[in-house]
Amino acid sequence: MTNLLEVQHLEKSFGEHQVLKDINLQVEPGEVLSIIGSSGSGKSTLLRCINLLEQPTSGTINFHGDNILATKFDVATYRAKVGMVFQSFNLFNNLNVLQNCVVGQTTVLHRNVIAARKTALEQLAKVGMTPYVNAKPAQLSGGQMQRVGIARAVSMNPEILLFDEPTSALDPEMVDDVLDSMRALAHTGLTMILVTHEMAFARDISDHVVFMDLGVIAEEGTAEEIFSHPQEARTQEFLKRYLNRV
Amino acid sequence: MHQRRNLLIFLGMLFFTLLTVPTVTSHAADETFKVGMEAGYPPFNWTQNDASNGAVKIQGTSTYAGGYDVQMAKKVAKSLGKKLVIVKTEWDGLSPALTSGKIDAIIAGMSPTPQRRKAIDFTDTYYKSQLVVIVRKDGKFTNAKSLKDFKNAKLTGQLNTFHYTALDQIKGAIKEPAMKDFPSMRVALESGTIDGYVSEKPEGISVTNADPNVKMIELKGNNGFKTNPEDTDLAIGVRKGDADKLKIDHALAKISQSQRDDLMDQAVAQQPQSGNKQENWFIAIFQQYGGMLLRGTGVTLLISMVGTIVGFMIGLLIGILRTIPKTGSVLRRTCLKVVDWLLSVYIEVFRGTPMIVQAAVLYYGAAQAFGWNMDRLVAALLIVSINTGAYLAEIMRGGIMSVDDGQFEAAHALGMTHLQTMFKIILPQAIRNSLPAVTNEFVINIKDTSVLSIISVSELFFSGSTIAGQNFQFFHTYLVICLIYLVLTFTITRILRFVERKMDGPQNYNLMANQDQVTTPTAS
Ligand SMILES: Nc1ncnc2c1ncn2[C@@H]1O[C@H](COP(=O)(O)OP(=O)(O)O)[C@@H](O)[C@H]1O
Numbered sequence A: 001m002t003n004l005l006e007v008q009h010l011e012k013s014f015g016e017h018q019v020l021k022d023i024n025l026q027v028e029p030g031e032v033l034s035i036i037g038s039s040g041s042g043k044s045t046l047l048r049c050i051n052l053l054e055q056p057t058s059g060t061i062n063f064h065g066d067n068i069l070a071t072k073f074d075v076a077t078y079r080a081k082v083g084m085v086f087q088s089f090n091l092f093n094n095l096n097v098l099q100n101c102v103v104g105q106t107t108v109l110h111r112n113v114i115a116a117r118k119t120a121l122e123q124l125a126k127v128g129m130t131p132y133v134n135a136k137p138a139q140l141s142g143g144q145m146q147r148v149g150i151a152r153a154v155s156m157n158p159e160i161l162l163f164d165e166p167t168s169a170l171d172p173e174m175v176d177d178v179l180d181s182m183r184a185l186a187h188t189g190l191t192m193i194l195v196t197h198e199m200a201f202a203r204d205i206s207d208h209v210v211f212m213d214l215g216v217i218a219e220e221g222t223a224e225e226i227f228s229h230p231q232e233a234r235t236q237e238f239l240k241r242y243l244n245r246v
Numbered sequence B: 001m002h003q004r005r006n007l008l009i010f011l012g013m014l015f016f017t018l019l020t021v022p023t024v025t026s027h028a029a030d031e032t033f034k035v036g037m038e039a040g041y042p043p044f045n046w047t048q049n050d051a052s053n054g055a056v057k058i059q060g061t062s063t064y065a066g067g068y069d070v071q072m073a074k075k076v077a078k079s080l081g082k083k084l085v086i087v088k089t090e091w092d093g094l095s096p097a098l099t100s101g102k103i104d105a106i107i108a109g110m111s112p113t114p115q116r117r118k119a120i121d122f123t124d125t126y127y128k129s130q131l132v133v134i135v136r137k138d139g140k141f142t143n144a145k146s147l148k149d150f151k152n153a154k155l156t157g158q159l160n161t162f163h164y165t166a167l168d169q170i171k172g173a174i175k176e177p178a179m180k181d182f183p184s185m186r187v188a189l190e191s192g193t194i195d196g197y198v199s200e201k202p203e204g205i206s207v208t209n210a211d212p213n214v215k216m217i218e219l220k221g222n223n224g225f226k227t228n229p230e231d232t233d234l235a236i237g238v239r240k241g242d243a244d245k246l247k248i249d250h251a252l253a254k255i256s257q258s259q260r261d262d263l264m265d266q267a268v269a270q271q272p273q274s275g276n277k278q279e280n281w282f283i284a285i286f287q288q289y290g291g292m293l294l295r296g297t298g299v300t301l302l303i304s305m306v307g308t309i310v311g312f313m314i315g316l317l318i319g320i321l322r323t324i325p326k327t328g329s330v331l332r333r334t335c336l337k338v339v340d341w342l343l344s345v346y347i348e349v350f351r352g353t354p355m356i357v358q359a360a361v362l363y364y365g366a367a368q369a370f371g372w373n374m375d376r377l378v379a380a381l382l383i384v385s386i387n388t389g390a391y392l393a394e395i396m397r398g399g400i401m402s403v404d405d406g407q408f409e410a411a412h413a414l415g416m417t418h419l420q421t422m423f424k425i426i427l428p429q430a431i432r433n434s435l436p437a438v439t440n441e442f443v444i445n446i447k448d449t450s451v452l453s454i455i456s457v458s459e460l461f462f463s464g465s466t467i468a469g470q471n472f473q474f475f476h477t478y479l480v481i482c483l484i485y486l487v488l489t490f491t492i493t494r495i496l497r498f499v500e501r502k503m504d505g506p507q508n509y510n511l512m513a514n515q516d517q518v519t520t521p522t523a524s
């Protein structure tokens, strides 16, 4: 089976500080990949390298076999196919909920407004945000904002969706709404890369799990392998800390 | 003849159409002689509340017009055998009123310049002004009889007038720097920093009436200044080909020079501000100078509004240019750096120098260096725009940079280009955030356009100075000006607050029960 996304020997340094070291990853279409690891291990940086919010220092990233780091590569078109859901939501403050989900479609995908609104409303309905289409981001709770964030990303019909700790900034009672929306998305067969500290959720929906530590992939395997039979001591250590906390 | 006469016509019209007193014209009454004047330019013409001193009722109002022009008009009408009707008309509306037949003649202290002669005809001179020198009665030059007697006298004149250039005709005089207005020269004369200043006879008569310590030196014939009739003559404007022109010339010929001098002396003595006090100074100022004040307010508002809007656009453009990420090829980065450097030079220069100096440099400098005779209003608009642009550039840059990085990232993550991100996401927020600063700039501009009086733009402060120079009521006049500024800035602030609230959208949102409901109300 061909890989949708392939990361090889990826390195990223901020000045002297090497944050990612020799990262190798494959993501198949329809796969859900979870990335776990302690804070500062480089998970966000990896996601940001994948959609080119950060420029990798070396290595290659292939999308459908095309090298996205090549100079002539069309970054904007690529990014339109790679959705991103942020920890801090990053909804456009000047636009209301509906416009947030429409603006990318009209400006980047050049969809007409009617079609874009239709798609946006469908996606907002799926995350249960239809009643709030006229609200501005500042008028919403965190959980509501994140569901809009998901609808905004999905409205672009991405081939792969990246989540960077989508529930970390939320009050506990709002987490489930967001996780439900994500679960529903996973069931549609959308390819997802998910950075999360929600271990139970990751275990539940992931096909593949990567454990990162200090900028390297310390261990990877199926959800079952990583969560039930971790091989590495640092994985065991990490999971123990998280399970105790739960 | 008078400096303010040359100023800005085209934009002024915009504001003045409102003010021009609507005149009812009846072409049927052939027996009337309709004369247009401002009724606000003493001693030539002014408005008063009664018929004293031979004043004539102003058509369509309950006020009366007095002054030298009115007395002349009466004489001319009499010899034409027609009934005199005075039509109060704004300065800029006089010529159109004449050509369109609303009035039959302009008797309004107008000089027959070649420019005006293109549109209308002029009769012979009805008043010949003459240059005089105003000195202290107890000074060294009080007995001067000819230009030669002013050897070693420290003399000056009003900036940018033929009065000042005429000083060159006095050999051996010390030509002091030109001054902005007559009040300044009067103060300078009183304080002894100058020995005298060049003026015109009507002003001279006014000042000698008002101030017993000064004396007007009239210089006769070859002992006096040589002047250009274009500058000193006043004539009656009539329609081209008007058959009455000859009759008017004939009538004027019958009024001797001494009669004219007497009429002027009377007019100066009778002009409303020199003595007979109005009941209420506040109302009096508005009655007498309402048009001038409104004109000044209009010009101030126009300059500050256009200046702020254009400056805002300049600032926005620079803000955008300066926040382009300096990435990509070496060439691109170098270009961006050069542009960035040039823009910061612009910002530093215009933020680091006073606007009054910039205005003077641009206006006089351009004329001097390149021979560009810029329109004063254009120069004013240019300076205020460029100046505001320099201030707002930094504000807009700050506004753009204060937008959370997450907004850029989310937009980029959707695949938007830098420009799309700017226009759809960042700028709306940056503009909204900097709106209070823009409001502030607007308010500052309303006040700071007053420095443009340096280039004689007839904005509100300039109008105020002009009025104060005529009525000698400095305190009262500036109090009125002050009040107008306050009303302007207060109103502008409220309006822009309203705009801010409008941009923020409704405080509350409506919950939508279902999708069908949504489709109608939110057009995006
Ligand atoms: N823009 C940056 N400049 C410098 N250092 C950074 C930057 N972004 C992240 N880092 C560093 O990279 C390391 C990994 O960060 P991050 O990828 O955010 O970790 P995680 O998401 O796993 O918590 C951290 O030590 C962080 O300080």
Ligand SMILES: [Mg+2]
Pocket: A043, A044, A045, A164, A165
């Ligand atoms: Mg992170």
